[in-house]
Amino acid sequence: MAREVGVFAQALATWRGRRSSGRRRDALDRRTIVCPCHDATLFDLRSSWEAGYRHPETLKRATAVFMGPCQGKLCGQVTGDVIAALQGATEPEERRPSVRPPLFPVRMGDLVYEDESKPAGGAA
Amino acid sequence: MAFTFEGRTLSARPGQSIASAILQSGTPVLTRSFKYRRPRGYTCGYDICGNCPVTVDGLPGVTSCTTPVRGGEVVRRERGWPSADRDLLRATDLMARFVPAGFQFRLFRSRPRLAHLAEKVMGRVAGAGRFPTPQAARAVRTRTEVDVADVLVAGGGVSGCAAALGAAGSGASVTLVHPGRLGGRGSARDSIVTYGRETAPAAEVAGRLASAVLAHDGIRVVDGFVMSYFETGVIPVVADGLVLECRPKHLVVATGSYDVPGLFPGNDKPGVVLADGVGKLLRVDRVVPWRRAVVMTDGDRGRALADQLEQAGVEVVAIVVQQGAGASPEPGAGPADRQLDDERVLLGTVRAARGARVLRAVDVEVDGRVRTIRADLLCVALAPRPANDLALQRQYVAAGTTQAVGGGWAGADLSSSTPGLSVVGSAAGWTSDDPDRAHAVGAAAGSAQEK
Amino acid sequence: MxxxxxATGRPRAGYDVVVVGAGVQGLATAYELARSGVTNVAVLDRSWPGGGASGRNGEMIRSAFSSREWAQLFDLSLRRxxxxxxxxxxxxxxxxxxYLVLSTTDEELRRQDLVAAKQAEYGVQSEVLDAAEVRRLVPHANPELARGGIFQRRAGFAHHDAVVWGYLRAAARAGVSVFSGVDVHAVLTSGGRVTGVRTDGGDIAADVVVNAAGAYSDDLNLTADVHLPLVKARxxxxxxxxxxxxxxxAVATPHLLGYCHQTARGEFVGGTELPGHDETDSLNTTYHMLRDMATKWVRLFPDLGGxxxxxxxxxxxxxxxxLAPVLGEAPGVSGYHLSIAWVYGFMGAPAAGRLLAESITTGRVPDVMAPFDARRLIEGRSIAESTLVVTTDGRS
Structure with a gap:
């Protein structure tokens, strides 16, 4: 469990340590990227949270974290830590957004049934 | 081997990744970010960050950090106008304060025509690869094969290989799936590992385990990745030109861990690289594109990375041991205290990564004062988190819904007894390599199938 | 929240109207009720608003259907x-x-003039396209499958989460209380009248209850002794x-049973359905379906394979x-209104919310809504619509 506390501390330290507030803090959080896939920033997460998107699933939809090519591999932990920090807990109260297939992006052509007569287009 | 990169001919050793060859040629920017067109470079080394897609022979979205150079291919970066190096649309980054998440829901809400126009502009501007060329698209072809192995091991690192040997040793038929060369992140680690009667650095043990797996008749090794765990128990594996439909009686998840990024302004700049990415570049790709490094860590990992960097000729100017949020560790217990004898160690906090296009310096706060340290690498070596995605999917199906499974964050308990599932190694949250234990788990899974 | x-608190003991389900149907209905002056309304959802099919659909919108009933209902939605x-x-x-509905088979090609003529009669403007015109519109499509089509110019798609959020905010501003994390176990009735709902946090009284519970609407109906021949589908x-x-x-292909569009961000979003699929509550996806989708989309857009x-x-x-929705008061239980059995629910919600609110507040059923009454299912009548991209094969 020590490790979660350590990472969670990262989120808190980011804010506490700065001793800055308001505009200065916003400016710093805008340049702190949580989700590189969609350029969702720490500011995006915090302000969406403050606006009321307070569930991991709704925060995901509001900021597009978990929704890029990484599907949460990179942003998932940090997002969880930020949510936890905002909740004042060490882990978010709600479960993480579900892990959807595929685990890594797959080219559509890689999933085509080779026997074209088989299933597709059978509706005619 | 040689390939063409935006008109230039670059060379690479067999097995070297496309990204590492581009980096070696002195090009640190691999792509531009989606919304703000921020420059992005090599970051994770294991296809977890989305910062390195390139177009190869007309096929967009090729992960250059995990794709080896084949020889003869034509590689282009995909985003940035006129180029990824100098992107005029970078200006959107300067407008970041006007376009936070959700801005589109407020924009032009009473002007539908303008809203639609804005949307069309966004579609053109958004960083995305081109639609594949017909030749490239048609080359993506697959055949499907059914795999009948009793045990499927996902991941061929130290733990996965050991588990596969354990399962095969007890008579089960085993398929082991791993993207690229066997050995995993362990191949880049120096920590001392015990396996059977042998005690050696992880990299050596990984190599020996890999050879044993490859030599074993009862283990089929597939270069690919597990796509997902689906209802009805099918686990498709995607390999080059092949989809393998596995329906194992037992699944061993040995998918390792994901690096956790740092949270500070500029944390996405080319030159800010996660620990596994640094290890892989140095030890697997054998490319050293840096001179001066700052290592950021929250534990023992930083020092190991610093040593590897120095062995490779990179000057490590500081190891920043992140100071947490108030709760000071027990005296004498924390890694910081153990490292105090190292003059490179700073007990502080990384406050920012600086540099207009790529990393030039790191701001570190020590005792309330911020120092700017010049560096072209900031190695982020925080405690990784388990790569538990596949195990979670297995549990969703066991529970009958994606809604019912609790937690799922880093601390999720994956040891709970889902029949037909074992999780080993760092995917299970083990904090150090323990091939003996993984071997035992594999042996138990294998012998259960015999009866 | x-x-x-x-809303942040817990629901009160009684409301004028309780809506079960904070999906796009429930929220649109609550919003329209508040707009017509009924603001003592609670919307209850066991999860987060929009967490069901409202946030999982294909986001597509059209009114160019082949039947009068569908065309008129969805044209109101499109205007909204x-x-x-x-x-x-x-x-x-x-x-x-x-929004392009592709013609692939000879039969579809033969019928497309007739369908467009009918649409014109219902007041829905559409254009019949030949192979060359379709080719200009969707140059990447496989010409063997894109042989013609009916194109509705003012149709398209919207962001499904944004629609839910927009209705939610507007309803809340107008005085509606929306609660998430409240599980409704039963509809309470007495002497053929609805009296409220039973939740995991106690009973809530209401003279009007709206069932907008999506996939779970049939389970809720059973607690009020309302029996309709509905089946679950994934x-x-x-x-x-x-x-x-x-x-x-946006493109729909009845031949492949698929629908797709490309978002402003550049993502291709597509959905298909397998005939005779399972009846289930599971939100997990299925392997065969995924491969079938990939096969279909690569057949239609060959370069998408890359x-x-x-x-x-x-x-x-x-x-x-x-496959048509059920809209209106439930047979045998006065005050219990249904907005259920939606397969095209996202695109129908703006119309359905307005019509249902109108029928609740005035007591009169609007003409456009009348054909969708639940009695049709009990009496075995059905609404015949031929341009759907879902099927009932092997289902009922």
């Missing part, structure tokens, strides 16, 4: 979609990029990584034998 506009951003003060990202979708724009309009799928998800619906 799970979303802006969601084009005014919603201004009205809700929230950009729902409605994109009137056009629909699945995929989204790819973003690529530069290659698909200008684009990576990022994500695959499922949603569940509860559907009627004729």
């Amino acid at each position: 799970t979303l802006p506009g969601v 979609f084009s005014e919603l951003s201004a009205e809700l003060d929230f950009n729902i990202l409605f994109s009137p990029s056009g 629909l699945e979708m995929i989204v790819t990584e973003p690529v530069k724009p290659f698909l200008r309009c 684009v990576r799928i990022l994500r695959n998800w499922a949603g569940t619906v509860s559907q009627a034998p004729d």
